[in-house]
Amino acid sequence: MPMMLLKNFVHFVIDCWILAPSLNFHRKQSLIMKNIFTTIILVTVSLITTSAQGLSSLPGLLSVQGNASIAVKPTTTTINLNIESKSATYPGAVKQMIERVDQLTKDLKKLGFEDKDIVTSNFNVEQSRVYVRNMWKDSGFVARQSLVVSFPQDKSKLLEVLNAATRSTAKPSINLSFGLDATKMESVKSELVKLAVADAKSNAEIIAEASGYKITGIKEIQYGDSRQTPQPMFESRAAATMLKSAEVEMSNFEASDLRYNESISIVYLIQKL
Incomplete structure (x- = not known):
């Protein structure tokens, strides 16, 4: 906007400078007017140039x-041991699951884990249904529980836990992941x-x-x-x-x-x- 005003002012000054000789002034007065208008033009052009330079210098x-x-390299290991038991009755599914969880807990304690190291992350009992001949039918109950153990990354400890889990009569499914300490x-x-x-x-x-x-x-x-x-x-x-439970000895991981x-x-x- 300032640039536009300056340009308009310049045009006005030029028009006045051109028309000055035709005004009803004496010759001396006309010459003075021309000098004034010339000075105004020079000042205006200087202002425009300075403004343009200022705009171009903006960052x-x-x-x-x-x-x-x-x-x-990971510094921590987390192992999820999942137990799933099925039975025709609700109490039967829960009983089987508890027995297998107790057995798995005993196996982990033999490796040096304490009760505080063995965390329950999931406990669920629900009715099981199967789809047969375009129909859903009840097929008893499913009980699930997961035990989680975490420890500093150690290859020998990891293999020890995996082998103990695969040999256990609790027959858990195993999910393994790695991470970093805080x-x-x-x-x-x-x-x-x-x-x-x-x-x-x-x-x-x-x-x-x-x-x-x-x-x-x-x-x-x-x-x-x-x-x-x-x-x-x-x-x-x-x-x-x-890892699905299996009678297998792991020697490398x-x-x-x-x-x-x-x-x-x-x-x-x-x-x-």
């Missing part, structure tokens, strides 16, 4: 996303943030230089979701396996690395070189 914006990914997780998070910021800065410098700009500062940093939805998840592609990812968006201030 631009460059939005860049930095990414980071880290693969680390201290290691915090360390990984911090490292991911540093790497993501460094990646964003490197990309911004390359883009700015190639475009004839230089980075002069940072306007905004976006870490996570500004709408307060869950923070970016540290995605864990942990090795997981489901390697845990896969865990991979964690992070992204950070940074808006940089840039200026023409």
Whole structure:
């Protein structure tokens, strides 16, 4: 808007300068008017030039996303041991499940686990139904319970638990997963943030230089979701396996690395070189 007003004013001054000789002034007065109008024109042009230079010096914006990914060895192991018993009656299903859970608990205690180390994560009893000849029919009851044990990552301990579970008369199904302890997780998070910021800065410098700009500062940093939805998840592609009970002795089992990812968006201030 200021630029438009200045341009309109310039046109007005030029018109006056052209019309000045035809005005009913004495020749001396006409010359004075021309000098005044000429001065106004020069001042106006100077103002326009200064304003244009000021606009061109305003910083631009460059939005860049930095990414980071880290693969680390797991530090914790979690084993879910699932018991499922079926019976024609409700009490029968519960009784069989409890007997198998008690047996499994005894087997785990032989490995050094205490009651506080063995956690019940699920307990469920429901009616079982089967679909036969286009009809749903009752087929008794199903009782389920899961026991969970967690311990620091140790290959020999892991194999010991797996072998004990597969030999147990409780015959549990087994779900295995790996993770990181709290201290290691915090360390990984911090490292991911540093790497993501460094990646964003490197990309911004390359883009700015190639475009004839230089980075002069940072306007905004976006870490996570500004709408307060869950923070970016540290995605864990942990090795997981489901083992059915079997008379088998396991002698080797390697845990896969865990991979964690992070992204950070940074808006940089840039200026023409």
